[in-house]
Amino acid sequence: MKHSIVGKSIFKKFKEQHPDHVVVSYINCSAGIKALSDVICTSSNAKVIVESFPRDQKIIFAPDKNLGKYIMKMTGRDMLLWDGSCIVHEAFSIDKLIELHKKYPDYKIIAHPESEEHILNTATYIGSTSGMINYVKAHSHEKFIVATEAGILHKMQQEVPNTSLVPAPAKEDNTCACSECAYMKVNTMQKLYDCLLNETPQIEVPEDIRKKALLPIERMLELSK
Numbered sequence: 412m413k414h415s416i417v418g419k420s421i422f423k424k425f426k427e428q429h430p431d432h433v434v435v436s437y438i439n440c441s442a443g444i445k446a447l448s449d450v451i452c453t454s455s456n457a458k459v460i461v462e463s464f465p466r467d468q469k470i471i472f473a474p475d476k477n478l479g480k481y482i483m484k485m486t487g488r489d490m491l492l493w494d495g496s497c498i499v500h501e502a503f504s505i506d507k508l509i510e511l512h513k514k515y516p517d518y519k520i521i522a523h524p525e526s527e528e529h530i531l532n533t534a535t536y537i538g539s540t541s542g543m544i545n546y547v548k549a550h551s552h553e554k555f556i557v558a559t560e561a562g563i564l565h566k567m568q569q570e571v572p573n574t575s576l577v578p579a580p581a582k583e584d585n586t587c588a589c590s591e592c593a594y595m596k597v598n599t600m601q602k603l604y605d606c607l608l609n610e611t612p613q614i615e616v617p618e619d620i621r622k623k624a625l626l627p628i629e630r631m632l633e634l635s636k
Contacts, residue, residue, distance in 0.1 A: 419443035422473065425493065432469040432491060435460055436627070439497075440474050442616050446623035448473075450630040454524055455539035457482050461490070463634045481524040481531060497525045503558050505529045507580035511556060518577060521546060522558035530558055530579070547571050562595065 422444055426434060436448040437457070445451060452460040461482055464470060472479035473493035483490055503526060512520065512533070521543050522534040531537055536546045540559065544567055547555060551571045557564055558579035567576055605611060616624070 419447065422493065423447055426471065429469070429471060429491060432471045433464060434471045434473065435490075436473045437475045437478055438628075438631075442620050442624045444474065445627055446620045448627040450634065451627045452631060453539065454478060455542055456631070456635045457524075458485050460631060460634055461486050461488055475525055477527055478524050480528060481537065502581040503527070503530050503579045504581060505533070508533060508556070508558070511577065511580055515554065515556065515577060518554040518556045518575070519550075520556045520558065520579070522579070523560075526558050534558070543567070544570055547574060547576070560595065 418441065426432070426447055433449040434447060435450055435452055435457075436444055438451050438453050440448075450460055450463075457478060461470065461472070466488070470488065470490045471493065472482065472490045474495035475497060476492040476494055477496055479490055479492040482488070483492075505527075508520070508530065512518065519535040520533050521536040521538070522531055523540065523543065524531065524537050536543065538546060540563055543557070543559065543563070547567055548570050551574045554575040554577075556577045556579055557567065561578055564576050564578055568574075
């Protein structure tokens with residue numbers, strides 16, 4: 412909670428320094444950051460959300476600068492990027508990826524847009540988690556090196572059991588462990604069971620934050636129709 416409060420306070424000051432900007436925030440952010448945003452986006456609808464604003468509208472894109480850079484390239488828009496990033500998607504090693512591709516030259520590289528630009532430049536396909544899964548399903552006769560959170564490969568392999576998938580290598584290790592999200596792994600089947608059975612633990616969000624955070628989510632849903 413303390414970390415979220417500090418992050419919200421810093422971002423609030425950043426926003427106040429740019430009062431002529433609207434704020435587009437990636438959905439993987441706290442309720443506090445959502446409450447400071449004008450509209451939320453996902454990696455799959457970020458382009459649509461950004462393009463919903465007039466071209467002369469100044470935009471702050473937060474919290475992921477890599478996704479922001481990718482959307483800027485896709486839309487031709489110049490946005491002010493909050494200096495945040497996903498530690499998982501910045502863990503990939505371009506040198507090791509090139510070496511891996513030399514070993515598997517017939518494998519196509521696919522990547523999530525939260526990856527760094529030099530990783531994206533190697534990719535045949537760039538897309539959200541669902542986008543990558545759908546792309547692999549549509550090209551199940553091909554082989555892939557996948558640059559995203561390691562757990563996603565499990566889901567992909569379920570969808571295309573006969574397709575060869577290789578995880579992109581991380582900077583610090585030759586296994587895919589470094590591309591696993593420790594925060595996502597905090598969720599367990601036991602915790603899910605307890606939650607469904609006892610409706611615990613209860614997460615309390617201040618009512619004023621809840622109401623403010625809900626508005627940009629509703630705007631996203633409206634713009635995504």
